[in-house]
Amino acid sequence: MKSKTNINNDNLIKFSSILKDKTNNGFIVLERNDKLPYAVLLKKKKKVDHLFNFWIFCATLGLWSIAWIYITQVSSKAKKILIAIDEDGNPFEEKCYMG
Template sequence: MESNTLILNENSKLLSRVLDQKVKKGFVVEEVNNKLPFVVLSKKPRKVNHNLNFWISCATFGLWSIPWIYKSYKAKKEKKIIIAIDEDGKLFEEECYS
């Protein structure tokens, strides 16, 4: 019984370390469940500097337009992820689809 408690403490410490790293990267905690150890995080959409990208695209004769379109597409979505501990005690991270 003591070993189960030790394993749970180690797993929760690992989960909290990863959670701290994600919060530093700009994610916000939306939901926490301690019974089934998981956390749902979200990140607000970023703003793309279209003026800068336009001038870079002009300087590269339009080659930058492809990354610019991709960057604009990815930036306008809100990103949600789930960080959890599975049955084996391993930490995993997946995107939440809405």
């Protein structure tokens, strides 16, 4: 049976690896607490080049409109997430309200 400090160290290593993966994907850490452990991460919104997308829209005779709408409405929005480890040592991720 593992000791409590061993379990905490394993959870902290797991938590740190998840944070490293997210920061490599473009998120920045807004708040971090290693005692609980949890972190709030933010991914800034991307700027959409509408002129470029319009040219692709014209070249594909309107088929690009579906991708263009998705890029504009979903992919380019800012995202804020909470990453934490629960009592059982399982990592979880939740979306935060951006109000």
